Amino acid sequence: MSAAGATVRVGRRRSAGRSRFVARFRRRPLALIGLVGVVVVVVVALAAPLLAPYDPAASDYSAILQGPGSPGHLLGTDDLGRDVLSRLIVGSRASLTAGVFATLLALVVAVPIGMVAGYYRGWVDVIVSRVTDVVLSFPFLILAVGLAAILGPSLKNATIALAVGQLPMFVRITRGEVMGLREQEYVQAAVINGAPTRVVLRRHMLPNILSPLIVQSTVAIPGAIIGAAVLSFLGLGVQPPTAAWGTMLSQAQQYVSQAPWFAVFPGLAIAVTTLSFNLFGDGLRDVLDVRLAS
Amino acid sequence: MARLEVEDLHVRFDTDEGQTLAVNGVSFSVEPGEVLALVGESGCGKSMTAMATMGLLPPAASRSGSIRLEGREISGLSGREMRRILGREISMIFQEPMTSLNPVFTVGYQIGEVLRRHEGLSRKKARLRAIELLDLVRIPAADRRVDEYPHQMSGGMRQRVMIAMAVACNPKVLLADEPTTALDVTIQAQILDIVRDLQHQLDTSVVMITHDLGVVADIADRVVVMYAGHVVETGAVDELFASTQHPYTLGLLGSVPRPDLVLADVQGRLAEIPGMVPTLHEPPTECVFAPRCPRVSDDCRTEMPRLAETAPGQWAACVHPGVARAHPTEVVLP
């Protein structure tokens, strides 16, 4: 039988599989840059208290609106004499928390709904699809702003509002993927083998829709980060004096003519973070796609 | 002079895992009005050979060797020069007729486009000629169907349209890459008949790429058997089937159920070829078929054997060539 000859080759192929995954990633410098950016931002957020040179809430009225490079303050100070670098570092926590948790929350709620709709079709699907259509017809930010206003300003409510805004997209993706998988022969085989529906969904479908969802998440997270910034800019997110990139921007707008750097740094932080996630997500999609196709 | 001569063709791919040697020193030639079958299983390099001949390789591939169309070297031509030849002097049909036709144009327009580009026909003349061509490939009510879109046609009909398009400029060589694999047997029979007719009427040389030995027996004059990018056996169709020399060809023939023999109870069990077709990453240091070969000996492990003439007109790349028939059962591979 062919097993012996095949085994050797298969073994080699398997170890090659993993290194190929890494090799593909390495070949995409932009994705690698994105990955580095994401790692840096996450590490900064986790280690914020250790990294920040000053207490982000401590005011030094002797040094107000100092420019970047002023003694002791690398990125200058704000209108209350607080160190901008420290506020930027600590502010990454609020932004990332809102971004990541909003997306996770959206996933947790959306995936089961999408799976049920895609698997059972029929009236469940009709209702779910119409509702997502309605929600999708509102622009994401308007919806989030409206919800946050109703729920009241806080980081938790901002996160919930952003999650709700992202729900329909994840429901749609999940539903579409599940509808495609339904026709796969291994799913049919599971049904014939007597697997109950929950097993079919959990074991045969969920693991196979993860990669598109992960890729979509890398797009959703930066969206939510911007959303969080917008909410705090409008005063609907994190409340002062807690540092957040959005609130920093909103503070800075009064001083744009006197102290432009004050607005530039939080803006840059948001831009770099979202760009990193987007680049990383693009690379991830390429790598995962090729892998699935081969 | 041969219509098409391919000599020492090599195709190499550069991938993430390093290079892959897809075609390794393939040579063959086709005479006017001859049907040559390129036979092998998936991964043997037969389609790559065709694409390389047409100059249609993907960017990651590199090619070397000589390709001569009626004595004229075409392997060094630029993309622009090649496009003047493609469709006019040498053309190709593919396995999947759905994706080979553009869904937004009528079939008449698409056939006419070839004629307008290569022969400068007017729109009106091109349409009339398209109807003639559809008639030639036996599409009923050609004057009506010429204005249909690909999606209005069945798979068999679309394949005929592809053939009509391929022979529109009366090419010297037609490459057919598994043209009937996606079709039902009754439709396959129709398509094979059409190809045969065209070859008689237009004196076209046909290179038929297929894995189906029945199709080979039906339509080919000569056969080239490929394995792992190498030609392992070649010869006239009758001799090759009747006195097969290479153990791989023998294995292929023995692995097909034969309706006539099953009934006569001579085919007890199908021949199996153990193992898998290898993917070559470096030039072989032994016979590429050695790991799966029932006749393997130490002599086979020294180098890849070259093609050698075993009988007039029949060549095999084997250290132990030998006449054997796949049927009846005396030579079933272990």
Add this chain to the structure above:
Amino acid sequence: MSEPVLEISGLRKYFDVDRSRGGGKVYAVDGVDLSIGPGEMVGLVGESGSGKSTVGKCVVRLLEPTAGSIKIHGRDVTHLRQRSLRHLRRQVHMVFQDPHSSLNPRMQVGAVVAEPLRMHRIARGKDLTRRVDEMLERVGLGPEMRSRYPHELSGGQRQRVGLARSLVLEPSLLIADEPVSALDVSVQASIINLLLDLQRDMGFSCLFIAHDLAAVEFLCNRVAVMYLGRIVEESSREELFKHPRHPYSQSLLSAIPLPDPPVQRERKRVVLTGDIPSPVNPPSGCHFHTRCPVAELPLCRDRDPELIAHHGQGHRTACHLVHADGTAPDITKGAGPLVHHET
């Protein structure tokens, strides 16, 4: 014959066509009767659109029949709901065509083969592993295969895993839906041989669905030929391949090219003209009359032929021109504008 394992009678399955595509119904299966005895291998052949796969999917109840009945060991399963299907799910299994989509890419081979045993709570722990290994061995795979993922396997190995999964419960009926047509010829041979061996060892009945007549002939004791949702001829293998009665069976057989050049050149062949009509709008009367070289109008156009037994040995043909004593028209001699003779 003892009690049949599978008994299909009057099976119909219609699909609705989207209104955006013109509406109407696809008459995929339009009245099929077929039964399979214990240990029998029955081939169901036909070209695309003949409805052969739909019959298979109705039997395993991936589809619910529109009309007719399906009995497994005498028990009617035609309209059973999820829970009551348990009995069926143990008795009837299926192997699929596409070795790439028939295995869950995220599941190891061992888990794939173990799943039916776990779902029916037949084995667990060490016992489970032992039975999985046994089954893998039966299909020619070593126990080291247990921890492999599908993408690490060749097409032939995947198909072996698919066979192991569908036979691990030792079902009494296996539905094999084109199990070899996506494989290379040499791999096809090994899977066909394997299927033959497994059937001899395990004794299951098998409905082998294929468009490849040669494979069917090699494997099956009995063959049913389908055309546009109906069985047009059913008989023992010998009868069908030596003396096909129905004009469609005759032309189907004559269309298979034999891998023997001199024989192939000498054969009397009839090449059917035209395409298989759409099952959305099948021709009236005998569905085959539009392509039949010997059709007698208006008889064949106006009246549905019934599948009638003749000539003993359970040979049944649905053709007006086949007589009770088994004499049938010879399409190679048939005249008429539809025939195209080869030289």
